[in-house]
Amino acid sequence: MKVINVGVIGTGGIAVGQHMPALAKQPDVKILAVADVNEEAAKNAAERFGVPHVFSDYKQLIAMEEIDAVHVCTPNYLHMAPTIEALTAGKHVMVEKPIARNAEEAAKMVETARKTGKKLMVAQNVRFDGSSQCLKRFIDAGDLGEIYFARVWALRRRGVPSWGVFTDKEKQGGGPLIDIGVHQLDLALYLMGHPKAITCSGQTFTKIGNTPGHIGVWGPWDWQNYTVEDYAAGFVRLEGGRSLVIESSFAANIAEDKFTTALLGTKGGAETNPLRIFGEDKGMVYDITPVHIPRVHSYEAEVRAFYDAIQNNTEPPVTGEQALNVMKILDAIYKSSELGREVEIN
Ligand SMILES: NC(=O)c1ccc[n+]([C@@H]2O[C@H](COP(=O)([O-])OP(=O)(O)OC[C@H]3O[C@@H](n4cnc5c(N)ncnc54)[C@H](O)[C@@H]3O)[C@@H](O)[C@H]2O)c1
Structure with missing residues (x-):
């Protein structure tokens, strides 16, 4: 199994409470970088989970070639831009729910995933x-x-x-x-x-x-x-x-x-x-x-499902299209x- 290098954008409640603990349990995943405008929050998350790279600008995280997948855990108004930028940079993306603020934003994200061929999954854990x-x-x-x-x-x-x-x-x-x-x-x-x-x-x-x-x-x-x-x-x-x-x-x-x-x-x-x-x-x-x-x-099950989809090159179980319909x-x-x-x- 290939080890997948991951970056987490936004290190607030859901990232530190659910995504990062779930990621830390995956045998084929390494959290390589975190980014948060709140530098203190980013540093604390990095220390807690032993993450080597810490950024205050998420664009620097996306610019890291070694990163294969990105978790977008920012507030809703910051779901679309990091998702599109990460997909365009060749990364797979798991984005928190709701996919975006509205269907117009969601449609752009879905279209970018389609064009780049990268996987887009929405974190509908329920x-x-x-x-x-x-x-x-x-x-x-x-x-x-x-x-x-x-x-x-x-x-x-x-x-x-x-x-x-x-x-x-x-x-x-x-x-x-x-x-x-x-x-x-x-x-x-x-x-x-x-x-x-x-x-x-x-x-x-x-x-x-x-x-x-x-x-x-x-x-x-x-x-x-x-x-x-x-x-x-x-x-x-x-x-x-x-x-x-x-x-x-x-x-x-x-x-x-x-x-x-x-x-x-x-x-x-x-x-x-x-x-x-x-x-x-x-x-x-x-x-x-x-x-x-x-x-x-x-939350652990949704994270595992995303990495199974990446490892096996299959469609993630919560697709961008389904989230767009919602x-x-x-x-x-x-x-x-x-x-x-x-x-x-x-
Ligand atoms: N699935 C669930 O059960 C569940 C639960 C809670 C939240 N969420 C979702 O997760 C997302 C985040 O919610 P939260 O509760 O973690 O919020 P939060 O406010 O605790 O965390 C958001 C983090 O994003 C950071 N951030 C803001 N702007 C940024 C930027 N430009 N670059 C990088 N980081 C930036 C903030 O500093 C903060 O640390 C929301 O979309 C929310 O709907 C899902």
Whole structure:
């Protein structure tokens, strides 16, 4: 097995918390360089993981010929440029979710991957979770029949991020929909077999995030500069006579947080988190509730899948095209909300 030299761009929460520990466990990977505008953060990450090269400018990392693959772990507004530059410099890229701030940026990334022939994978870790994979096996075995509808919830009652740029529309592209809704939406489309979206009607609200006096489970947030939605809802028509609804919030007056993808099929249904499968057989209606699902570290599994794709020269399991399809839906919900009517998705 060839040893793959890796560079990590952005050494914040997700890089140091998940990507770098996962990379450090791979026998065929060496983290050769890190880059972060916050020099202190870059140095700390390099020290912790024994990384020899440290840069404050990510372009210097991309200029290193020895680097074969790059992990882009910067905020959303800095996903497109480093990804395109790295692909163009002949590196494979794993980019954090969401692929970009919008479909226009995502399409440019996908096109660059196509032109350069390098691999582009998006870090949709929820797909790799033990229970997602367990449900996928039921679906592949035909236990749900034809899946015609999905309900997607990524709801926090008072979970407004009080750090980073998560409440800055310009830098993030949106609020909870693009930050956490993207995980559950990606999972739903993956489980449904990646149907294309046709039309969408959506509405977003900013009612709590930009007003003072609220309780935040992660401390007070900067409500005066809160420019994203705090709640979003959408109805999406999919090809093949299917559809889905999505709801996502950072703050909403609801009973509890809920991160669930629910599927309705002709033979059975299912809900994730916790996983339950609903069926009908032998004269009864039944539920399957797993007693034990083998634990999978979803971040380690996604990283391994990326390096397997590189080593075996196969398509990564989360493609840029799939992420672009997801981004088109998110864009459409925002657009529909702005226009106050249903919009078409091309
Ligand atoms: N998959 C998941 O579960 C998950 C969880 C958290 C975050 N994320 C994603 O990861 C990305 C980063 O989120 P985070 O929570 O790590 O944020 P963060 O703010 O903790 O880290 C971002 C890092 O990028 C650095 N950075 C900013 N501009 C840079 C530049 N020009 N060059 C190099 N570095 C630069 C910052 O200094 C910071 O250290 C986001 O896109 C987010 O959506 C994914």
